[in-house]
Amino acid sequence: MTTSPDHQVFLLSPAFCGGRRAGYLLRPQSTMQLSIKLAAGALTLGEAFSFMSGLYFRGKLGYAKHFGRHDTPVQVITPTRGLMCPDATVSAALLREFAEVDVDGADVRYRAPLDRSIRSLATTLENSARVVLLGSIATGKYVDALSAVLGAQLHFPSAFVGRGDMSRGGLLLRCIASGVELEYRALVAQTIRHGTRPPKLAPIARTL
Known part of the structure; x- marks a missing residue:
């Protein structure tokens, strides 16, 4: 089990805001409960991204809230607004704004707010603090910006390497249920970012 510092922050990669599920959420006159909350200005970023992404984001958010330790233990990377609290409310206009911008380090609309x-965030961190990225490290779309500022404080779950999004989400939900935190590694230049796919997760036992 990971020995956790007193100060630990999780950064969550965003949901894709241009997909079919986003369309359901943004459909005019929709009677879906989340759409009604969105129209009323009561839908949070965490709720919106959990619906758009499903298991993966829901697992990331639940895990981060369970194991985070900081005044703001969970922050979400967004396509145009940098880091946001998952409890912040969102509008339909903001979600459409997110959908228009690719999460690409070459796009200043994404990179400048994130930087x-x-x-x-770095000004609020103690020297011993750990920042854990719950997202892909296979490319530089998150890592380049984060590591440039956070350096050795940036970590990632070693069990993520080789897993797809659904497998990562299932793994995180199992950690919440068991109360056992994942192991983390510092994200440095020598880090192996790709690996062989691990065995499938064992099914969660269901009680009758």
Whole structure:
């Protein structure tokens, strides 16, 4: 089990906001409960992304809230607004804004707000703090911006390597149920970002 510092923050990769599930959420006059909350200005970023992404984001958010330790233990990477609290409310206009911008380090609309947010976060961290990315490290779309500011404080779950999104989400939900935190590694230049696919997760036992 990971020995956790007193100060631990999780950064969650975003949901894809241009897919079919986003369309359901944004459909005019929709009677879906989440759409009604969105129209009323009461839908949170965490709720919106959990619906759009399903198991993976729901697992990330639940895990981060369970194991995070900081005044703001969970922050979500967004396509245009840098880091946001998952409890922040969102509008339909903001979700459409997210859908228009690719999460690509070459796009200043994504990168500039993220850089500002990371620098702001860094000023609140103790020297012993650990920042854990719950997202892909296979490319530089998150890692490049984060590591440039956070350096050796940036970590990732070693069990994520080789897993797809659904497997990661299932793994995180199992950790919440068991109360056992994953092991983390510092994300440095020598880090192996790709690996062989691990065995499938064992089914969760269901009680009758």
